[in-house]
Amino acid sequence: MRFLCLILISIVSAIQADSNADLVNAKVERTIDLTSHLVSITNLITVENKAATGSLKSYTYTIEPAHAKNVAFIGAHSVEGKKQKAKLNVVEVSKDSDKGGLYRVDFAEGLAAGQSTQIQVEVVLFSLVSPFPEEISQNEKQLVVFKGNHYFYSLYPTKSQTTSVNLASDLTESYSQLKPTSKSDSTITYGPYENIKPFEQSELSVHFENNSPFLAVTNLHRTIEVSLWGNIAVEETIDMSHTGAKLKGSFSRFDYMRRQGGQSSVKSFKTLLPSSAADVYYRDEIGNISTSNLRVPSKSKGEPVELELKPRFPLFGGWKTHYTVGYNLPVYQYIHNSGNLSLNWDIYFKIN
């Protein structure tokens, strides 16, 4: 038993030795945005190098083991004053549900001994806000629960931190209290907490009203057909569902028409296509879906084409739909001849 413990300790110390044990989070301001079904966390971290000598090149950002699988996006900037500066390089080190997600953020310049710098790390997590109760009737409001961490989860000790949680509305059923905690309107502020050890956790939970549509793409299949006659045909087949609180009982069109209830239902959503997209179609297995709007921006600006899609029926909690969007692109913008022909494709898919 003792032997095992020793090994464990040595492993932990090894990790710490690896990842710049001399770094300290001097000050962390964390904003957790819960206005939609995605959790968007912005961390403003003041990092201090406590080592006597030598400069450090990177900072390791850590995500709680429970959330490691739910990371949709992570990005970092260096901050000076209040303004974002250079974009920093973020490299995924591990995404283990035991250790948590480890991401290496490279500083723009090495952090010399005794110096401090400010970085901002943005993380977007999905599937962490869950409806509770899981089933609601059409006229009920959608209540959701978010479970997180009161403390800034980090590899390094944290001297001082505050967390503010932005909610979709100011109606809360309950929220966890860890003094000092204050709530004003739709913002709950936790902290400041002083001198937090590395990997410290304490469950933060908020149960609040959130009527934003929980739109989720469960399956996306994109086909790109490159024709050397000068056309790229793109077709995306999408399975979509509303992952919010399931609709219990009946759907009344009458109430829906009177705009009573059903606030969390999806009436329409937007998707962005490349600016040169042409011949856009929107259909499903049984034909054209006649409800869509296409906003074509001025060509010169290179703005994306905005396609407003309305599913055949409003999506309530638990309802699914399926559709296909397709469009054509000119080849010359995407294929370059560099010895071999190569297709440059900025793959993105955005729905809001």
Add this chain to the structure above:
Amino acid sequence: MSNVTRRNVSNAAKSSTSTAAQNPQKHEPESIVHSKNDAHDPTGVKTILIVACLGCIWLTGFASRLFSVIRYESIIHEFDPWFNYRATYHMVTTSFYEFLNWFDERAWYPLGRIVGGTVYPGLMITSGGIHWLLSNLNITIHIREICVFLAPFFSGLTAVATYLLTKELWSQGAGLFAAAFIGIVPGYISRSVAGSYDNEGIAIFALMFTYYLWIKSVKTGRVFWAILTALSYFYMVSAWGGYVFIINLIPLHVFVLMIIGRYSDRIYVAYSVFYIIGTILSMQIPFVGFQPIRTSEHMAAAGTFALIQAYAFLNYLKTKLSAKEFRTFFIFAVTIAAGVVFAGVVVLTYLGYIAPWSGRFYSLWDTGYAKIHIPIITSVSEHQPTTWTSFFFDLHILVCIFPAGVWFCIKEINDERVFIVLYAVFASYFAGVMVRLILTLTPVVCILAAIALSKTLEYYLFDDNVGQDKSEDKEPKDKSQYDEKVPRSFPHSKPQQDKNLSPNLKTLVVIALAVLLVLFAVHCTWVTSNAYSSPSIVLATYSESGHRQIIDDFREAYYWLRKNTRDDARVMSWWDYGYQIAGMGNRTTLVDNNTWNNSHIALVGKAMSSNETEAYKIMRELDVDYVLVIFGGLIGYSGDDINKFLWMVRIAEGEHPKDIRESDYFTEQGEFRVDSGGSQTLLNCLMYKLSYYRFGEIQVDYRTPPGFDRTRNVEIGNKNFRLEHLEEAFTSEHWIVRIFRVKEPSNRVANKDLLRKIRRKKSVHSKKGKKRQGVIKNKPVVVKGKSAAIKK
């Protein structure tokens, strides 16, 4: 040029096979006429012109059927095409044998349907074959596009077949006219617009082509043409139930030819070969099976076959026996033969080997038959008797011109013209019985109108050179006489008239005809665009600003069913929507447009016309999960279930006369009304409740009271009711489709003592409900009194 030689050969063959009674002299001018007609252009200009004309007709016919594709989208229309599409899709995605053995467990729950054995597979095989061919040529095309464009494509083939047939009957000019007419005539377009993926689309081509080949084989008397006729007939059998029309019309033609003394060996060869091969081939279609030898509809053909054998045998004997012997023998033999055939048919029918006439067949002869015995046939709008306006609407001036064509054909009768006259007579009769059968009348109207027009124009157009005109005019007369006796007085009267007409008058007549034809074309385009080009599953309205608004409720609701119900969910709806629910919603239906099981439909009708509690029992028995009704009251869509409701009641009454009585659904004055004056049975039946659930709360317009039905223009009579056993599951944007979920039976409290408190609460609640119900019940009574007072 090959055409010319073949025709000459065929004429030679004809003269050799024709009976000795024919005058050999007449052979001469006939061949001259033919060679003259065709030899006008040694360079082939005429052939090129004809091909170009047919090409243009094809193109025009194709293009004028595309209104709906351009206005809406490439989509399958209406009801039956959805099944055909689904079956084709099944065949293309699996295999041909899979399709033939397909047992569709998603239809007629819980019975299912053996699709392979209950469809005419010609349509699916045709489009599947085209798909296979194109994909082998590396042209990737979705099977839906082929299905959508199949009927317009085949309309071109129909035009060519009509041209060939008319050419055989009259002349090339008339043929081109007929092709042009059939290309754009609304009576045919109504069944062949893009998206109307139905059997008729290809069957009319098969019909015309079979008739062409039949005429060809009658003219030549060659086995080759007769076999081709049988093959074409086989295609027709595989494509459409209307093949019965062919298998009765051709024997009738043969029979009439025998009666009027036009029997010849050519006819014997043509008919014998056609009947034997055609019957054997037609029995290869699983759906037809042994019908050609076992049902009354096919007995006329068999009888004619027996008769022509006997006739031929007698003819043979005639050459061997003396005249006196033959006469006695003839009378004897004919009596015996007729007696044996008749007795045989009667006995076989009695023993059950031959099925008696089916109900659908009776309804053709007696228009009142179906109304009394089979309401389900009468309930379909296309089975209603035809009105005069719809004749004009579908055929325009052709319907006025075609009797002239019949007259010309009778006046210059020959073997094949007997056929077209018979066709015209019978098709006219049938078209008068059912609106739907205008379709079979349309081709013959086109042909005969083309003949009449061509004849008239021929007469009025050539006025430059009187001498030539005369000689040309005479020759067709001669041509028509090649094998029969036409009164000699006709050829003399015409040239006399000719002289009396001034060129100006002729020009005027030609101009008048041209104007008529232009009006016809305009009418056709107008009718096609306005009446026949709506997919009927997508509706369009125009707002006050002229902006077009698409009403896509059907697909909205069907797609909801497809995506948000259990895969094996069973949907109960009136049978009209069965194919659409299966095709677009991909869910199990209880009844559909293949109305083979009347009692099952009657059960659904009974559920719809009973009150909620009774209906719930039936729905539980049938394992129904969802009930789908079509309701047009919100936006004024007239084809909804309330308007069809009386048919549900009638069909239900046919099978359950004790539970459902049609008279209960009428007021005492015998009116069908949904307002407060309506009968209480109607106001409380399931269909009413599902259609109007929560409709009483909605106020569409400030000028009308809440719950105002815009289809029937009344304020509904029963407003504030609740549903006990069902709940609203989905209603489309304009309320056209309403889907209700059948609730599970409520749990009963097992232990009475333990939960007494709760029980008491419940009973209080239900009392409340009852009270409220009482209030509602009073309401209509009051209003009823009022309205009655107003009436008095």
